Amino acid sequence: MKTVLKIEGLSKHFVSRSGPSWRRRESVVRAVDGVSFELGENEVLGLVGESGCGKSTTGSLIVRLLDPTSGSIIHRGLDIACLPETELLESRKKIQLIFQDPFASLDPMMTLGEIVAEPWEIHGIYGPKERRNEAVHLLESVGLDGELSGRYPHELSGGQRQRIAIARALALDPEILIADEPTSALDVSVKAQIINLLGDIRDTRGLSMIFISHDLSMVRHISQRIVVMYLGRIMEYGPTGEIFARPNHPYTRALLDAIPVPDPMKRGKRTIIRGEALAPDASEEICPFYPRCERRGADCDRKRPPLVETGRGRFAACLYPETEAVR
Amino acid sequence: MNDLTVVRSPGFYARRRFFDNKASVFSGAFIILLTAAAIAAPLITPSSYADQKYLDEALAFPSARHWFGVDNVGRDLYARIIYGARVSLGIGVVSALASIAIGVPLGAAAGFFGGVIDWIVTRIVEIFSVIPPLLVAILAASLFGGGILNIIIISSAFGWVGVARLVRGQVLTVKGREFVQAARAMGAGSKHIIVRHLIPNSISPIIVGFVLAIPQAMMLEASLSFLGVGINPPIPSWGQMISDGLYFMFFYWHLPLFPTLFLAVTVLTTSIFGDGLRDAFDPTLKGK
């Protein structure tokens, strides 16, 4: 598989200040902490974890809405993690982001036609008249009526708005789409339509996608491989089917056990997460999951578990992984 | 799309909310009427503001000939009040425009660029919010002299602060919205974001700020003129007419009464009109 995006040791640290002005306290929150993974050509990579685990921050770092603290993002042989804004334009054309909330990500003062044509406007592609015509084609390509181009976002439903956001992301014919929880603000009945639309787009356009979500059943449906994150770090990383069948990391196990099973007869033993989560500003030399972990050993609070290969194409960051065969 | 709900633009709801508010519609009508009267002043008054044509009728009470009576030096009070509206409205509108011209760029720059610019603008706004504007205005007017131009300078020197605060807040809100981040992620520069997103989304608070700056300036002018450091006679000013009329209050109460009523009603209606506009634009009431 050819790699289109390679992320290595990506970190984003926030300094948070709390307290009133006369007794201010500062602490460092490692929102993303040494994350590495690769995105293959025409692949959908799922980025999963509970809220606050740094998956959305990772997405924002890749499109450089945030500047990384350290690490590299290799795209087309170029490290875009440290490029200045002025040299980012080319990679920004090729990597597009779809936001979670389609009510907030569309400017209420612009018509739908203007919204989907905005990328062309920014990059100086087409004249005004061509933009209008192309916008109609673009709307049709995501299953919307081209007549809508003169309307405003508030006239649409949530699902229609998310189609607009997808159309806007496709305007520049990108190589990589980063979808940040694209269905979590939508009604259940519409979610499937958007997921199928994204799947179709991947097939017909041959692009790659990072699908960020906390909804494991959604991720299982669409992605070939998944990255499981917890408190800014990668816990486990590998092919979707294998991870769902045999998780190597106790956190992944707990996460999978939390998926509701619709058939009461099939409910088996579940791992339930107990205990307090680690404070986000805790030490670096620690496994972030150890206070809640069922399999923790004596050194879990003293040693940072490295991300090691636990099988073919499978990695886990655990000192005591659930593997019998390998290791 | 083919369901029964009729889709309306945000402007439709803003208009409907505004016209549902009877007090602000009435206020708007009064302001239009007064503005028309002020513009057409020479056509609808029996004499000019400085003509002492009626010396033999000095201090006359209101009558069919002199609607608001005659003042102590033989000038028709109605004419002076209508010409006074020119001064009051003129100073109000020009000062409000000047406040917008200073406040919008400063507030927008502070909100958009942040950092040092924001720090400086916020500190200046903070200083202005602690000092009582009227006191400083009185002092400035007494030191540099009154007159229309000086009053406009003084009142816009204080008026821009409110506008800047309003615009800064709005720009900060819009800047943080996801559609601006989306544009940034697509590679948009500052110019594109300001022109295509920030300005269109900040128009309504700017309009509200403009309208609400008008009564502030009118009040400042009237207060300074009342204290004798504002408009120079014989140019009529309501504040000065009130102050002059105080002297005759016990026997010729119409002299202070009419300018007081006009000042009160004008300041009140412009404020109510501005509040009505703000409520109409308020997105938290959308569709209600």
Next chain:
Amino acid sequence: MFTYVLKRLVSLVVTFFVVSMIIFSLMHSIPGGPFDEDKMPLSPAAKAKIMAQYGLDKPLAVQYVRYMESVLRFDFGIPYQSPGETVVALLSRAWPPSFLLGGLGLLIGTPLGILLGIAAALRRNRPVDYIASAVSTLGITVPIYVISLMLMLVFGVWLKWLPTNGWGNPVSWILPVAAYAIVPLATFARYTRSSFLDVLNKPFVTVLMAKGLPYRTVIFKHVLKNAAIPMVTIFFPIFIGITTGSIFVEQMFRVPGLGSYFVTSISKRDYPLEMALILLLTLMVGIAYIVTDIAYYYLNPRTRIK
């Protein structure tokens, strides 16, 4: 907390000196002094003598330093308009009427405004609410001398019930106090109403009502307590409103207070008195600002320091 108050006090002192410097240099750089030809025809020699006596012949910086030195010794010089006494003596004569009338206005207007605001919030969209909103809009937007004039016309001129000026007889205090009272009444009525409505719509109020607590207890104990916190912050604008209002009210009702001396000191270019009044006002306004700020932190349990 201590360092915070200290910081605020330091910034007050800095503001005080900056204001004094600006006002001092402004007043002395404008052409037209108190002893100019048109006001007091004096021979050049006599003029020079007077200028030297008041120190007006020295460079500006020297004058300023000298002035501030004596200010720190609580000596504000001698007012030009009444050379027989010191500025301090004149001010100590002038402040009681101002503080009495302004204080009475505040004391009467505040509870009335709060009650009116509560009544308006509890009887939303009924006559009380409309009256409250009319009164507060009128009181907030219309300048205080307009209100004073209407009071004078109605009660003094037409009904002839009350005197419109004078200071000796407490009856003559009624109208100026009423004019002052409008400021806190209008402001408190508006803010109490909106603050009350905010709290009334909170779920905890519904819970208290639902668990069967008497209506009165809910309103006066729980809602009022929560609504009072943001109301503290409007004390500062009210203070400014009354302070600047005194300039107009005292002039109209002929009260011999700080406000009327402010007006005469400006028209007579009485530098020592004008400087003293402005410095006093800066100090008062600055202290009011700090007090409001600290009161807010103490009353609000979320910002209170453990």
